[in-house]
Amino acid sequence: MLEIDDVHVGYHHSTVLHGVCVEVPKDGVAAVLGHNGAGKSTLLxxxxxxxxxxxxxxxxxxxxxxxxxxxxxxxxxMAYVPQGQQVFGHLTTAENLQLVADGRKRGRAATDEALDLFPALRALSNRRAGLLSGGQRQQLAIARALVTTPRILLLDEPTEGIQPSLVAEIEETILALAARGGLSVLLVEQHVGFAMRAAQRHYILEAGRVTSCGAGGKEAELAVREALSV
Incomplete structure (x- = not known):
């Protein structure tokens, strides 16, 4: 589906990624893990x-x-949800979604489907996005990306800085999306357990290089934790 092959990239004269290779399977999830500064966001x-x-x-x-x-x-x-719960704070929840839905053939239907995944957003449709909690903003950011009906979704640490009560909801939604087919996901995530539950394949980045990779799943989680020392 998505292949990143021998990629070298960085900012200005500083190279961040050094020959990185990552493959996202069709209708599957590839998780990229690593400590802060490893180059995960640069990869996305x-x-x-x-x-x-x-x-x-x-x-x-x-x-x-x-x-x-x-x-x-x-x-x-392709759809991308960057780090940091990025939404249009001066617009309402409904307006954030409508901005993406306008002009799309399945805009209304895709919006309804996204709201079915995050039903709490329906009650917040008239609230300005800037007044939502961090977890609610992240739900909105993911829902807005899904309105584009992507075949591949790039998620940059979707559970970072979110209250525990909403982390579980976001995790369950991403797992459900991955399970139903028709969507590939490249997931950057700090929560090892969630990442390994979701992924068919994982990659560990260290100082801009892939230091190990392998299958996802619960059986591989311990080895990944040891590699990351978490």
Whole structure:
């Protein structure tokens, strides 16, 4: 589905990723784990086109999209939820979703489907997004991405800084999305248990390099924790 092959990328004259290879399976989840500063967010930014690799390729369904702009990748059914519960704070919950739904053939239906996944947002439809809790903003950010009906979803630490009562809801939703098929997910996540439950394959980044990779699942969780010393 999504292949990141021998990618070198960074900021200005500083290289952050050094020959990284990651593959996201079709209708499956690949989890990227690592400590802060390992290059996980940089990897997602390269995948979505916000950074252009100096070497290596990014392929989507076999097509080389390394030089494609972000909006071209979105038109190919890629969606990205960056770190930090990013929403339009001055707009209401409903307006945040409507902004994405407008002009899309399945805009209304996709919005209803996203709200079915996060039913608490329906009661908050008229509240400004800037007044939502961190967890509610993250739910809204994911719902807004899903309104685009992506085939591949990039999630950057979706449970970071969120109250425990909503972490479980977000985890369950992502697991449900992964289980129902039709969607591939590249997940950057600090919560090892959740990441390994969701993923068919995992990658550990350290100082911009993949130091180990393997299958996902509960059986591999202990080895990953030992590798990360968590």
């Amino acid at each position: 930014r390269a995948a979505v086109g916000l950074l252009t690799p100096t070497r290596g390729t990014v392929r989507l369904d076999g097509e080389d999209i390394t030089r494609r702009k972000p909006h071209e990748r979105v038109s190919r059914a």
